[in-house]
Each structure stands twice: as C-alpha cells, then as structure tokens.
Amino acid sequence: MTQPLTHLQRLEAESIHIMREVVAEAERPVMLYSIGKDSAVMLHLARKAFHPSSPPFPLLHVDTTWKFRDMYALREKAALEAGMELLVHRNPEAEQRGINPFDHGPLHTDMWKTQGLRQALDTYGFDAAFGGARRDEEKSRAKERVFSFRSASHGWDPKNQRPELWNLYNARKNRGESFRVFPLSNWTELDIWQYIMAEGIEIVSLYFAALRPTYEWEGGLFVADDPDRLEQVLGHRPELIERSVRFRTLGCWPLTGAVESEAGTPAQVVREMLLTTTSERQGRTMDADHGGAGMERMKREGYF
C-alpha cells in the first residue's frame, strides 16, 4: 500500500497545475521575481512544471535600487541556472527623482513598485504575471483568487472577480486585460520553509542568522546593508551594533525589519517557526503605514 500524498506533495502538484494552465492559455506570461523565499519556491516549482524544458517565460524583477546586495547577487545566478531570461525594470521617474524610503515614505512603494510594475507589464505587453503572494499573509488576501483578473488599467475590483470552482480557471480576457496569477495561494509560511528544507532550495543568506550591523529606526531593528548610502540619506550615521539576526521576509533593506535569531539552517528556521510567537509581516513597515486596510488599497491600485 502506497503512502498518501503529503501536504507538500499536494501543494506542489496544485502549483504546477496552475502554472501549466497559464502557459497553455496566456499569450505572454511572465514570472514576477522578487528574489525572496516565496519567489525562490515559485521559481523552483516552475522548473519542475516544465522540465525538461526551461520555464517558457521570462523572469521580471521590478527593482527599487534599495534591495539587499545579496539579493542582487542571487538574482542573476537563479535566472542563469533556470535557463530563463531576466528582465529588470526600474521606474525611470523614481530613479531620476531619487525616491527613497526615508524621505518619501509610502510614495517609495507606490512609485518604485506599484507604478514600476505597471510600466513593466505595459512595456512588454505581458498578459499574465505570476506572483508569489499567499492567502495566509494578510486578511484581505484570504479571498484573493488564484487567477486575479485586472482591467486594462491594471485595476483590481474585489466585486468583479470570477468564481473559481474545482481547479478550473477561466483565463479568457479581452485585449489589454490581464491576470495576476498566484500559484502559491494555498501555501503558508511554514509550508514554504518545509519545502525549502525538503527540496534544498537556495535562498538569500539573509534568511539565516548571522552577525550583521544593525540599527534601530522607528521602533524596528534594521540592517545597514549600505552604511554610506544610509548616511547620505539620513544626514548622519546611525549607531551600528553587531547582532545575530535573520529576516523572515525580504524587501527594501531600509523597510524590512530583522529579528534576533540563532537559526542558521532551514531546519533551525522551521524549528524557530514552530516555536515562534510573531507573524511574518510584522517585520514590514508597509502595512502599518496604511492601517489594516493598507494591503487592500494597494491591491486596487495595482500593487500585489
């Protein structure tokens, strides 16, 4: 008698099925690749889904110029190993105006990410974009569809989403309209870690604890990934203290809080997770900026 499928096997099969549907039905799919652990898992699943072919779509990184250095390094490597084309888009206006997280607060996310993503999708004419969002991340995402329909202006209308029954996805659309597709919808943070551990997926070393130069800012603990640039924007050099920290989620380094930790391997991270008492997004300052409804508002405007 064979063993029943484990939860990870079922999640994997479901994600692969979703990706293949998109490739079969969309004209120009793309995978949004943020270099975080969820992106790493999504990319790994894409390689599995289309093996022995390379995944038949490019990777797109919507850059803000404020990512951790280690992230940029892994980005090139991961694309090369998967045999995929890597597209990088930076919003030229944000670049020119020097938009940064310290001086511009929410505008930073809006211009670099929300606007940047729209620009990139329009420039290349992508009609389906895979994103690594999960329903367990945030309350308003619990209702997000796997195939999330966007109007020609990239708008998301929570009242106008298509019902999804069984595993039948309706990918029909008119010219100019598009989909965001979330193959990891049903994964939780714990599933992601267990899968990384089981499959030996390479992720940015920042997810593992190490001694790093940290500073405190608005009540959070941050890593000074580029102390000179930090000094430049802040006008002074904050006091840096070496602490053993890791990240539970990665974004722009001045916006992503670190947690003190000793977990240096995936197994140790899973162990910490099973013992942990704070949620994943706590480290991100983005949600707090907008109150509880922040994510929903950003989604309407075209950010994930």
Next chain:
Amino acid sequence: MTGPTYAPNAAITEDIESCLAAHQHKTMLRFITCGSVDDGKSTLIGRLLYDSRMIFDDQLAALESDSKRVGTQGEEIDFALLVDGLSAEREQGITIDVAYRFFSTEKRKFIVADCPGHEQYTRNMVTGASTADCAVILVDARKGVLDQTRRHSFLCHLLGIRHFVLAVNKMDLIDFDQPAFEHIVADYRAFANGIGIEDFAAIPISGLKGDNIASRSDVIDWYEGPALLDYLETVPVRTELSRNQPFRMPVQWVNRPNLDFRGFAGLIASGTVSPGNRIRVLPSGTQSSIASIVTFDGEVDKAIVGQSVTLTLADEVDCSRGDVIADADDPPQTADQFEATIVWLDEDAMVPGRAYALKLAAGTVSATVQRPKYEINVNTMEHLATKALELNAIGVAELTTDKPIVFEPYAENRQLGGFILIDKLTNRTVGAGMLHFSLRRAQNVHWQAIDITREEHARLKNQKPLVLWFTGLSGSGKSTIANEVEKRLNLMNRHTFLLDGDNIRHGLNKDLGFTEPDRIENIRRIGEVARLMADAGLIVLTAFISPFRAERRMVRDMLPEGEFVEIYVDTPLEVAERRDAKGLYKKARSGELKNFTGIDSPYEAPENPDVRVNTVEMTAEEAADHIIAQIMPLK
C-alpha cells in the same frame, strides 16, 4: 473547562527532530464551514486557528485591542475578528465571499473554505464546496435545524461531499443539555437520509468556550465521540479514495523542448500509472503504452492521483491539450450530449440555446444548454418548472457540445465531471455544472478517423474554405451584395454556395419562428450547415440578419481560425426602412409583425467586423469589389 494556554507545544521544545519529521509528512484536508449568520462560524474558525496555535503574539495583541473596541464579547476575546476580511465588509459587519483559512496540526494541514450564509450563498457555497473533502454544518443549539441548514447540506452533497459533521454550537447557552442535542440530531438525520447523506458525525460544541473543539470537553461528559479536531484529523481525504479507480490524466500541455522529446503534462485525475502500462488517448482512441514518467528529479516508476507529472509514450501518437490519457482497458466515455445539474452564477440569466464556452478538465469547447427540465428549490428540494436559470438558481438540463468530450459522471470523478460555463462576450464565469450521463450511446463509439480530410477536399478545389457571413438589418442589401460576390468568385473558378432566407427558412428551418430562442437555433443550424460545406472545401456565403453577437461568435468558434469572415452590411435603419422592399417595416411599425429586428427586437452591430460595407456610399457592385479585394488580396 480551562481554555488552552497560549504557549508553544511542549512536544516541539522537547523532541524537535521527530516533530519536524511529523510535520513534513502530514496529509492535507480541505473542508467547508456552513452556517447562517450568527450561528458562530467565524468564532469557530477563529477558535480553530487559535487552538492550533496559528495566531501569533502580535496578532493576538491586535485581536485583544480590537475585541475591546469593536468586539461583541465585552472584555473577552472575540475570535470572530480573526477572520473578517475586506474593509467594506468589515464596516458592514458581514462577509461576502469565500475566504480560505489555513491551520495545521502535526497530523494534517487544513484549508478551510469560509462561506457566508446570506444572499450570494449558493454561488459562494458551491465554490467552497467544489474543492472540499468534508463539510462542517453549524447549527445554533437554541434554534436547531433551519431552512439554511438544509440548504447548505443539500448544496454540499450536490457538490459531491460525502463526509459531514453536524456541529451543534452554543451548547453553553442551553446548559450542555443532552436531550436537546439528541433532538436536533434526530431532526437532522431524518432530513439527511432523505437527500442521500449516508452518514454524519454529530458533535456538541461551544466555539466560544472551546468545548469539544481541540479536545474532548469535561463539561459535556455524556458525549462519547471525538472532538471536532480529532474528527478532522482522521476523516479520509478524497484522493485516497480515488486511488483505486482506473487511470486518467487530462493533458494540459505538450512539452517539446527538442525534436527528440515529446512529453504530456497533466494532473492525474484518478488511479495510478507506471511505465509499460497500456493506455488510450481519448477522444481519438489511439492506443500506446507509457514509456516513462519524467520529473525534475529523474524518472520515477510510479505516479498516483493528485500528482502533476509529465508522461512520454512508446509511440508517436496525436495527443494535445484537452485530450485524456487513460487506462486502455477501462477508458472513460466520450460524448457530445449530456444531462447535467447546472448552477447559475451570473447576474444575467442563462439563455437556452445560446453557445457558451464550456471548460472541463483541460479542454474548452462550445456548448449550448437546452431549456431546463426543472429548477430545484434549495429550501424545499421541490422541482419547479422554469424557462431559464437566474443568478443562484440550480437546475437540471440537457446540453450539447460542438465536439465530443471525454468525461465521467461527476459522482464518479469530479475532475472529469465538473465544468464551468463562460460567456463568450463578457468572458465571465457564468455557470458551473456537474455531468450526470450522456444522452447518446456514444459510450464506446470512438470518433471515426476519416481518411479524406478537409484539407484534402480543399486542395482538390484549389482554394481555402471560407464562410463569408453577411450580417445587417432587413433590407440592408445583404442578399444583393452576397449574390454579386458569388458571381465574381464564380468567374474566378471558385467553388461556392450561397445560403439565404429562401433556401433555408423554407426547408431546413421551416419549423422555426422569430422568438429569441428560435432565432438562436436558426443561426446554429445555418452555422452547422456552413461548417459542413466548409469542411467539404467550399466557399460559403450566408445572408441572414443574425442580430446577436453571441451567435455570430458561436459560428466563428465552430470554424478553424481565419475561415469565418464577418461582413457587416452597415446600412442605417432609416435607409433600410425607407426602401422597405418587402413592406415588412410597415407591417412591423403597425404591430402586425412581431419581433422584427430594428423595430421591436434588437440588432447588435458587430464591434470589429472583418469587412464593413455600406450601401449608402457605394453601389452593390462596388461593395462586392471591395469585399473581394479584402478577402482575396492580389499576391
């Protein structure tokens, strides 16, 4: 009863290794919770998340402050606040869609479909139930079995759920009274047996206090069964059940990295597969055997239901997206006429006879639904006569697809029996259905491969088949222009045929009138005839008002890409009416003639016709020249 304390599981701190291993090998159960507003559904789900330690400190802190601010529990924690969602709903204090929640224990990961119980219930509930292995039906101990309880149970059963829990909630408010509980259970049993629910587990609970949720309650000592979570941890998952059924895999995508490799990618819908197994590709029926099961981690010698795999076959066979690879000795059926239960999900009611896109497994075909045999009243289970299905209605109807599809009755296989209907113009998902059986004994008749193909018919005539579809108001000049075009094609040695009102309305379609369903059927038949003639290699010209976009679209979809040419004879109504060659407008205006296009029946002009002509600015001859130039450009 002491509530669970919020602290890490002792087992985790003590024996991390075996705990990690257990977490790695747990199974996954999807279930749906159903209840009317205020039965305590949100509280129950919040409690499950809390008891399985899915709530983190920061969320708990937020929950505590929210509870004091907007909660319904005074100073105590209001678990319902854990699961509310979009801000609009939060303000209205209701949930309006299906939300998915996650929690896990050492034995299982759970995905909960949380469906609200108000107006949109049918649509939300069938969505949530479509993927669920099990349903938790919540009733308020003070109210007992209600209309809603019956409706939810019926819908879950209809969608194929076979494991039910009757969770009698708020037991604390009736002093944990056993006779009251037994009474509710007896009531429910009488109903459940009536609709075919064979078995259910009845559990007395208090979501608020936590009794019989994560562990057996001390207070409800007369109850001997499992706590809710124990039940959910042990109830069988559906894929375990379909393992012993024959092998089927719908092909999603053909993987061709180079000329030497051709793999068929898909999610196994039932059974198991190994290299060497004899298979049949359906609907063609061609036989072969499995050469290998290819994965990223190397070839494997077995794959089972629920896995996404890539198969290679021993022979070069024709197989593409939408086909099904199946056990050669026990293949599924192929048919094009069915009886099905249909749930309508859209604001615009179903139109009998209209062609919708039907997606089943990996295939999409065009399908028309007949007038429903009956609609089911979901509160009383009565069968009602109806003409069409409105939003949230459920009915039984016959449907016809334009191509045979591979299927199994929904009761035997959800993956090959469940389908969605898509409106071809708005692209919305408008309906969902479950196939019962095929109406024709096409069971074992596999589509006969024809040796003389349509390509060969066309080659012999030295032309590309086309359907030149003229549409426009009565009196717009369709027949005159079509006739001019045919004369020119004839001079060019093309093989043509003109279908118009005279040779169709008096023969093939003489049984049809001018009501909307009849007009749709008229166009469907003309489309079918035009298609057959195109298959025979002809250039077909049709001259019919064909007022509805959906039907012109239906005909376009019957034909290979590029063979349908929509020609819009764009003569304004005033002009057509002024000409009134047959005196019809006059009769329509006086009310003598009903359902006349342009007067009391709509004409939906083409949005992007392939060719547009106009008899105001050009003569019929000029229009014909223009059309010829468009469809047969000089090389």
